[in-house]
Amino acid sequence: MVSAPALDGQPLACLRGAGGKTQERLARLGIYSVHDLLFHLPLRYEDRTSLTPIGALRHGVQAQIEGMVELTDLAAKGRRALVCRISDGSGGINLRFFHFSAEQRTRLKVGTRLRCFGEAREGYYGLEMVHPEYQVLDSPEAAPLSASLTPVYPLTEGLHQKTLRGLIGQALNLLHLAPGTLPEMLPEAVRQRHRFPVLAEALRMLHLPEPGASPQTLRIAQQRLAFEELLAHHLSLSRFRTQVRCHSAPRLTLSKAATHHFEQALPFGLTGAQRRVIAEIAADLQGPQPMMRLVQGDVGSGKTVVAARAALTALSANFQVAVMAPTELLAEQHVRSFRQWLEPLGAQVVFLAGRLKGAARRETLRVIAEGEAGVVLGTHALFQDEVRFQRLGLVIIDEQHRFGVHQRLALREKGRHDGLTPHQLIMTATPIPRTLAMLGYADLDISVIDELPPGRTPVKTAVIPATRRPEVIARIVDWVAQGRQAYWVCTLIEESETLQCEAAEKTAALLREALPEVRVGLIHGRMKSAEKDVVMAAFKAAEVDLLVATTVIEVGVDVPNAGLMVIENPERLGLAQLHQLRGRVGRGPGESHCLLMYQPPLTDTAKQRLGILRETADGFLIAERDLQLRGPGELLGVRQTGQVQFKVADLARDEALLDAVKAAADALLRNHPERVGPLLRRWLGDAGRYAEV
Template sequence: MNLLKQPVINLNGIGAQTANRLGKLGLRTVQDLLFHLPHRYEDRTRVSPIGMLTAGMTALVCGQVDFIDVLPRGRKSLVCKISDGTGAVMLRFFHFTANQHTIFKPGTWVCVFAETRLGMAGLEMVHPDYTVISGPDAAVTDARLTPVYPLTEGLSQNVIRKAIKQALQVCGQHPQLLADCLPASMLQDFGYPSLAEAIQTLHAPDETVTVEALQDGSVPALKRLAFEELLAHHLRLSSLKRQASVWQAPIFQEDAPTATHFLRSLPFALTGAQQRVIAEIVADCKQNKPMMRLVQGDVGSGKTIVAAYTALLAMTAGYQVALMAPTELLAEQHLRNFSVWFAGFDVQVSFLSGQSKGRIRQAVLQGLADGTVNLVIGTHALFQEAVQFHNLGLVIIDEQHRFGVHQRLALREKNQQAGMRPHQLVMTATPIPRTLAMLQYADLDVSVIDELPPGRQPIVTRVIPSERRAEVVARINEWVGKRRQAYWVCTLIEESETLQCQAAEQTAEVLAQALPGVRVGLVHGRMKSSEKDAVMQAFKQHQLDLLVATTVIEVGVDVPNAGLMIIENPERLGLSQLHQLRGRVGRGKDDSYCLLMYQSPLSETARQRLGILRDSNDGFVIAEKDLQLRGPGEVMGTRQTGAMQFKVADLRRDADLIAAIANVSEQLFTETPDAVPRLCDRWLGTETLYAEV
């Protein structure tokens, strides 16, 4: 048996309960332990003079106890003051025993380690680690930096450190186990250590490695592992792209008269960017290999008409098309648009959602099975087992990041017969920074619509403090008086004292009272779909003037008459999400405004972020800045099924490593293809093939 694959329960001191807790962290084998790296380090290698301490500093100090006391006021705590001749610091314990009273008697020397903070009586350390020593020269220091690992409930640093120490011993005794998958020449070119050395360095850094170097990512061992992890993700996706090439797909030949008739029937002309992306799609669909293309376009750039043109290609060639949207509201909007655009064509457009019931649902299912329905637009309901297609040739997925992996996979496999797969067009209005796109979509060809249709007015964005709320409310009155509509976005539904956010329900009530002549509607995520849709439809049909909403309207309907948006507490949201929300206005020919109403005082980062949004309407610029400020998890919304999670790599810190990844990936496939599955297994295990869609 491969010793790296042996279960953690085989290690000394790990029983069933501990193994179970380690399992919650994904640590099931010795190899998992080796790749469970510290998320920070503590420096207990040297003693700092107490006089050098500042608030926020974590340090090891030695001092003599001057006095000890139990403070009954407020939350009961044990405090004692220690000094070393250079200064003094308070130690505070909220959880303490009678024994500690004895330990910290005046005159005793102690060595303590903790973060220093500003307390009522100056600098203090709360619940420090401590050791009683015989005098100032008997300080207990460590030879190396102390690793601090991510934990789960019921697991201590001690337990995990002992387990990892044993895993490192196994590798020390059998160095061949951690064999390098990267060629020696490549490691030399990049100046990287071997895998075994890198792992050893990060779990137990020697005296030459500083905490600062580990934090900024300049340690070669850290760079090497981050590079290998990013490479493994790229290889997994590239492998899938290669595997997909064995499948056949239907060939769509462009029918010139039909295409010309379609474009001439539109009430607008396509932009140069739309025409370029359509040409890329047409070239894909002429091949007998499945198209896997992502179309990125900023809010309002016209991705939907590109999708409609692609659907026409498929239907003209005699194939069915399925378009899946994340919400019923958005799906219905697509239905209206596509029905208008295809009105002069001999195509049957149908709708299917969870709300479709009885005879209507049965008729759509029958039409899809016998081929009389050419285009079906719907929600998650499209991939239910009961939905069978006659000859599905194209799958279009709107706002792809809103769907879990298995949902999209299920739809693609609807027509997976005799080695055939439908072409797939994936659309997103969430611009993805180039660095992320290279990794997240290594299996997709990416097209970008980087031009807005003529006549679209840029949205004027203003950043204002919530103290000016009364002015804003007065402005809504004027706005509605001009027969225009507005959105008021709250970032929370329920009251939260700590975040000082206005609740949506309360805000709707307050605004309705303050604006008696204004028709106010409310929509939030906890309402039933049918209730939500009814309110949104009423707003679209101008039966409401002001819509108070949570972020559920981020991907929503097109209401050209709504040209004013107020976003409360914008400092709580990411830039990309704020940009998406702002994109609900600016859809008509008149001026549009977005007011970002923040709670004072703003942190420097929040001020920076809101400034970026105020100064730019370009989603790609905003996404790049968002990545720099907040990291990939927030930008991509990695709470979603199957999104990339990194153990070591940090895309803000390691962005410079990405440029070389595609070339190295190609080199490995060509020169050492057997290393590819080993690398993927090492970093990704047998996790869901998230790119299989």
């Protein structure tokens, strides 16, 4: 007997109704095979297992009804629509269609029996249903009521629920006929311990739940799938970590004399937390395997000097250091800091950016390739093939969530030489919740700088409506009169950088007109780097009183005298980004304020978000709440930015599973290593291959 092919190998074309156009639409949902259809789960359910008498309908309630057509005509008033009146003896209701055809009008003739599903709402003449789903019944026996709840799936343009339900129904039939085509990956002991159903049964329960299915039953089926998906993500990063640990790395140490010279040259003392993290990094660098450490610290905690200290360790052993930042503005900030701290100790620090052209670029590439440049700072430009290092020993990546895993790997590959792989230090000013750290950073050791340098003043945060804009503008006059500086941050919900820059330009012009005595500067992402440098230099030198900016200043801008920030439309940003922006103030002596100026009315979620920011400055607490409200960023980073593409799991909801997931991963690797690859392909697809580099 020939076994049936695995469902992930069965094309959609084997299903009725899955023609070329439908396959194109399904592809937009990430559905390419019968297997993908099974894992495309419902958003919610509708109860079409029974009929509701029309006379019992209530406003705002979804229901399934049957009735005879009494009248079909164009609406007498209001927007042009086709109105069909049906009744069942207990009462009558209007069906209203704003989009209709002549054929539809003909089919809905008097005396026709209809079964409809929709939401009852108040209309011109009592209750009505607008664009209900309906079918013409030749006889009641010809269309029995559904035996299960009706799933409602995520859709894309041109794809209808009826089509998707039909295709998934066929996929479930294939699974029923050949259950071995979807093999179990969870160890039986794990499944029994958690009382999970087998995978095929969990899928059937979620796609076609019985009318009496309890929420708990559906929750267990959902957890069964979420557990396996979380397991796949955990394994992918664990495998990646294991494979990296198989490589050798240069052993790097820093002499006591060099350490003393470095610390003596700093214009400030190191905090206890910084010293602790420096020691953790030093221990890694002395080891024979590549360091893979994430340093997380709240805004202003002093991560950059910790990175510079690590760089000095590599430099002292004649290795080069690559430092990558997501924006030129942040990279330029690092250039100034590294030059200030390392060049007096004999290091050459160079900046490689996309804007560097001609002879200057050729010379920079030469000093990097020949090893004359000790520290190379830049953005994505460091990935380019023409950039060659002579002896790269340490890679430092700032704000790593802005980069994809494949980009991190590309930079590391540049450093492989003589059988050695460079160490990797990753930094983020976005505190990572425990739930995300357990799953999303399983390939990294984690250090936390949980202490702010002395002198940092708490920022007082206020949430105010945009109707108070004149008061805010008046406050800036008083603020500047005291010799202080301020930021005015413009945000737009659109992704278009052009629109954001135009908004900033317009705001700067309005503020210059309203505040003739205040020196207003402007900075945004479309300005040339040289122009941005001039504006930032003027702001730092207190030659600009008020800096109007887009969120380009989220990281990397340090002006201690700027203690006031106004953020327009803060409801359009996430908590983490708002916290980052607020971190630009409170960096010097005196009071600091952040005004969140929103456009009313606020949604409930926006109220929650702004309320959290007003109540706390604890970045880790803010990160936990941001995870709950918005979900995690994409963990494997196959995209450079964006939200995680979990099919089922929700880290905030499923946090309680994570410890068990880790234990299950260990058991699977120990007892069933042959299941790991198929499990990764099932849940991660192409993303899984980044765990196998």
